[in-house]
């Protein structure tokens with residue numbers, strides 16, 4: 001039934017009719033009031049491996065081993081699969097290929113034909129490989145230098161999944177969000193020798209072997225499109241399921257406000273519920289025996305104290321962290337758990353201030369950090385699904401016995417809600433409408449053309 005109404009609505013959009021509750025369209029600004037879109041470097045450096053003792057790489061066709069600093073060709077590889085083994089010696093990379101070897105400050109493996117892939121382990125990639133001495137350790141770092149659009153084809157299916165054509169608009173919205181995130185974080189990891197991590201530290205990237213036809217279509221059909229606000233690319237965060245309302249970034253992270261990342265209801269949709277309400281993450285429950293949670297808190301509360309102490313901005317954002325029970329209390333030794341209490345909530349209903357009372361004293365944990373302090377006993381996922389939860393405390397007399405959290409959503413809830421976007425696409429919204437909801441006030445802009453390899 002829903003599928004049929006989505007098709008009718010999709011037809012109405014194609015026919016140019018105004019559907020119910022239409023959002024104002026975003027204007028694409030190739031040469032908008034902020035001037036032409038920003039030009040990005042030809043190649044993005046994606047950090048694949050860091051601090052490895054040894055790295056073995058090869059190409060799927062003829063390639064060259066090049067000195068990364070001088071650009072000089074060190075060796076021609078005429079056949080596919082000829083393996084180049086690299087190791088670190090002091091501040092140089094030592095490379096070996098059958099009877100050949102040499103050393104250089106950095107080594108590049110570049111296919112002769114730009115369409116040839118390079119490989120490491122079970123993964124293959126478009127672009128080149130760069131091997132450098134890890135700036136943050138004693139091993140080697142493997143970087144994949146790749147053009148932005150090819151990179152996104154290795155990101156989108158891992159970040160939002162594989163979906164049929166009627167959900168293409170959500171994949172397009174995801175592609176624009178991932179592209180914008182990349183451009184606004186370009187070079188953020190420069191001290192490590194690359195631009196972005198290939199993991200959840202930035203965005204999951206698994207190269208070219210498992211690309212998805214529909215995701216590639218989403219990347220190609222939105223090529224170069226990013227979102228801007230106030231003349232700059234926005235910080236296009238996204239998460240799996242907002243649980244009914246997105247987060248205001250200022251309330252969940254130790255970060256300043258962003259006008260386009262506020263708390264917004266994700267709906268109601270045509271059936272009167274949140275767009276992400278059918279998500280398997282929409283409702284969840286997690287529980288701990290008191291001894292289990294005490295063991296977890298013994299690890300996570302000191303980690304939380306260290307996290308706050310590592311930055312003045314975090315200390316300011318979190319406010320008072322710990323009130324000792326008496327003069328002999330040690331904040332790093334929480335002891336037994338006495339009580340948990342939600343003292344305040346954010347605009348979107350997430351936990352704003354969680355008081356954790358123990359033998360040592362009372363800890364105050366804010367916003368999204370509550371997820372890190374109370375991870376599931378199973379370790380899966382490795383932090384609590386969301387900060388949008390209620391507490392259920394079971395006591396045996398005055399002593400806590402079991403603690404449960406009953407929550408909604410999966411992820412930090414900032415920006416685009418992936419399951420909400422998929423449902424919006426099914427119900428006929430186009431990608432510009434989807435983005436206009438989750439990043440209110442941001443404008444779509446085309447980047448100046450970058451190089452492609």
Ligand SMILES: [Zn+2]
Pocket residue numbers: 241242243244245266274275276417419420
């Ligand atoms: Zn949602």
